[in-house]
Amino acid sequence: MKPKEPALTEDELRSILPASFRNGNAWVGPPHNRVRYFLASDLNMDKLTEASAYFFVLGKVKSPRPLHYQLALGLEIQVSERMDTHLLWIKDKVYIKPLPQYLLEPKFWSEYLDCPKSCPYASDFQLLRESGLMRRSAQFSQEVPCEHSKLWKCAMGFVYSYVALIAHESDFAIAKSHKLVPGSLEFHEWKLFVDRMLRGGKLYGQIAERFTYGELDLARLNTVMMLHRPLRYLSPWGGDSDSFFPGHRFSPLPALCAAVATVLFSSEQAKLVMTRLKENKGLVLVVYVTCIPSPLYCSRC
Template identity: 25%
Template sequence: MASAIATTRASPPPVPPPQQQRPPPPFSKQAEPICATNPTLPASYRKRGSERRLVSIDSNDKTSVEQYIDSDVDVSRLNCIHRHLWIAGLPQISRSLHEQTLLRRTIALTDQADLHLVWSGNIIFIKPVPEYLLNHAFWSTHICPSQSLHESARGLLLSYLWLLPSRADFILAIEHQILPPTLQWNAWVTFSASVLALDNPQRLDHATLQHTNSRYLYGELRLDRLSLIYRFCSVTHDPWTFVRGYQYNYANYTSFIERNFTWAITAAIYITIVLTAMQVGLATKRLQDDKRFHDAAFGFTVFSIVAPLAVIAAAMAIVVVVFAISWRYAKRRQREAAMTRPHVGKDVAAQHARSMSSGLADGGARKKRRNYGQRGRNPNDVA
């Protein structure tokens, strides 16, 4: 009789998911420039955000170095508004460096990767090439193990190939200290050719840039439109970004008003021209008895009186709001500093008390010398 006992077959062990292959450096070891053999990292960097502070870098600590790289190539502010970047720029490579000078643009160096290739008026911000991006061993040790670091660093490296394709661009880059001063033209050509063997920066699509940060799908970005996106995008919209935009470049309230209300001068000139034309029209016989023209002149006259007052009121209101937000932020930072460093407030108070007491003592001594001087005696003379 056949046994009815069902035999259970042992299930095979679960197959582990395939590990993601570690990306290689974007250039060969042989193409590494001599000047980048031993890249020098700074001793510290400024941590950006709501709390700005100085962070030291320990070159012997892998975590400390990678935290610095993450801050140095960070473009997260642009990534969070990526689907709106078409408003600020085109999905194409940037102009070369000599073309930027032909456009009469001034090259301003910046240490922020999220300001790299951002332009405003006749200024374009360019980040100097970090030496570690030219070092093959540095890529293998610190950048390639992290997918996000590799994508951001690779995109930043590609942007320099857009900027510096010719010898004229290379010379300008050396003059503006965008490239290391000891880098030679032939070394840069060899390095660029090695990168181009893996990437084709002339094509900007997801096939060629699938391992590159999405920010570098766009070349140059316009600063005022980035600020517009930051002010009204649902991801970044809040009172602070509404006032400051993407990059706050105002040293005082006067410059803030000048840059944001220059259009009011043009409007005032136009209103003046229209009012003058209406006066001429009312003096002509053809329009003296035209009721519609009289109504239009009356309406525009009232508008020309009310509109400047409204603009002035709006400007004052905006300045008050900006001042209130800045004041609130300063007070909050002061409270945070007092909580984290309470001895600072005590030291300041003690120093203020000492200065007040010394000031009173000096004032008494000066008064005593003045009284003795009036009597013709020296206050230090002993009777």
């Protein structure tokens, strides 16, 4: 039996985790003594998951394009520490979350991201992870989903996106210049990390659904969210929680139209129509662009 590796010390955790994090609206503190709370915040994609049914409208099922290609397209890299904004693009910008040091540490994966033995789904977690079938299993039980699998799939998907973003040494240089990777990391070390993560060819089967898509259109995403929760967008107290970036201000007219559209599309007949439209993605895009002109979704402050 393989001996268990010693746990990461407090100093080691301090060296690979951020200086502080927010746990709720009021509490700010160090992450090294609240690691699991920190991970629940740092790997949180709940808001973006609300739009998962419309991912096919927001982007394509493919890996993100390398960083050198992003720049060649004229996109400016904007650093964002929120996971739910990673690889969202709008106009001439693409938002990218830096790869944290803790995801480069194997002991951190086994200690904090792997399913612990105390979890009732630990054996299922290990079996699905080794077989590369985790992405197909939203939960291990019909009654209670395994929270550890949720964090694992997000972390693996995030790493998968970086494997695609940093393919060449030129991509690595761009990542270093924008502080997207730790400053101490060297390109040969990055290649070893990629080789370890891709070993076995099962990485894709362990990632969250969001990461099966590449870059997502932020303009369309905000419109989808407005359609999904129109009353929130009509509320004057919405603030930052209602849009992915506070710099986007929504006009009340399209929000009101969205509210009416949501009511109309709540019938079973409309749901049947939407189901049939989804089978013809090209048609959906035509309807989407025609019904909601892009200049209406928001205006710059």
